[in-house]
Amino acid sequence: MWADVHCHFDYFENPAEIIVAAEKAGVKRIIANSTTLEGLHKCLALKMQFPKIISVALGYHPTHIFEDSASKREETMNHIIQHASEAIAFGEVGLDFDEQTSKEEKELQVAIFKKFILLSKEFKKPLIVHARGSRAEVLRILQEENAQKVLLHSFVCKEKQMKDLLKTSFFVSVGAGVLNSEWIQKFAQELPLEKLLLETDSPLEFSGEQCSSVWIPRIASKIAELKGIQAENVQKAAEKNFQALFGKN
Numbered sequence: 001m002w003a004d005v006h007c008h009f010d011y012f013e014n015p016a017e018i019i020v021a022a023e024k025a026g027v028k029r030i031i032a033n034s035t036t037l038e039g040l041h042k043c044l045a046l047k048m049q050f051p052k053i054i055s056v057a058l059g060y061h062p063t064h065i066f067e068d069s070a071s072k073r074e075e076t077m078n079h080i081i082q083h084a085s086e087a088i089a090f091g092e093v094g095l096d097f098d099e100q101t102s103k104e105e106k107e108l109q110v111a112i113f114k115k116f117i118l119l120s121k122e123f124k125k126p127l128i129v130h131a132r133g134s135r136a137e138v139l140r141i142l143q144e145e146n147a148q149k150v151l152l153h154s155f156v157c158k159e160k161q162m163k164d165l166l167k168t169s170f171f172v173s174v175g176a177g178v179l180n181s182e183w184i185q186k187f188a189q190e191l192p193l194e195k196l197l198l199e200t201d202s203p204l205e206f207s208g209e210q211c212s213s214v215w216i217p218r219i220a221s222k223i224a225e226l227k228g229i230q231a232e233n234v235q236k237a238a239e240k241n242f243q244a245l246f247g248k249n
């Protein structure tokens with residue numbers, strides 16, 4: 001069984017078509033991650049339509065938090081809590097910082113991220129975490145708040161941070177970036193199989209091509225090639241890790 005643990009079906013125009021094609025390619029489990037209130041409802045509707053293959057992670061993408069009004073933020077969080085039992089995880093959540101991010105926005109992102117860590121413990125569901133421009137902060141907060149079940153999505157780091165990462169129980173999902181980014185390739189090569197899951201972050205584009213869950217076996221083959229092992233071993237490890245992290249949900 002292949003699984004795509006991180007994608008955004010609410011952004012696809014033709015989700016049903018993609019799901020059928022993915023299933024044909026052997027991708028039997030897909031976690032549709034929501035990033036907004038509107039996306040949450042679309043993801044839940046898709047799960048109703050394809051209950052065997054689609055699971056839903058409910059989240060609030062850090063880049064949307066500050067642009068929403070306070071009442072919209074409250075409504076979004078309330079909906080997430082209300083539908084938590086229908087979700088396999090909370091995601092996409094996390095921190096997204098760049099030079100333009102104000103102190104006020106950073107504080108708000110951190111406050112909501114901490115709320116999700118609490119929800120994760122309360123509902124005993126994993127977190128699917130985004131970290132852009134914030135890798136050290138994300139790792140620090142997750143550990144300070146004693147987060148237990150964590151998937152770091154599209155996480156990539158250098159040697160020193162890899163050491164910190166290896167001390168945690170966190171899993172990491174590698175996506176289509178591994179097909180052409182040397183940095184991600186080096187990271188994937190070093191990441192132990194015991195931590196590896198596979199994702200697409202679709203419908204993101206890579207080298208001008210819109211990716212989808214159908215790409216999962218291709219991503220796995222590339223990782224296998226980098227590690228000098230059979231794709232089957234990558235599949236087995238990813239399947240085992242999927243069960244360990246999401247199995248009971």
Ligand SMILES: [Zn+2]
Nearest residue numbers: 006008092201
């Ligand atoms: Zn994403």
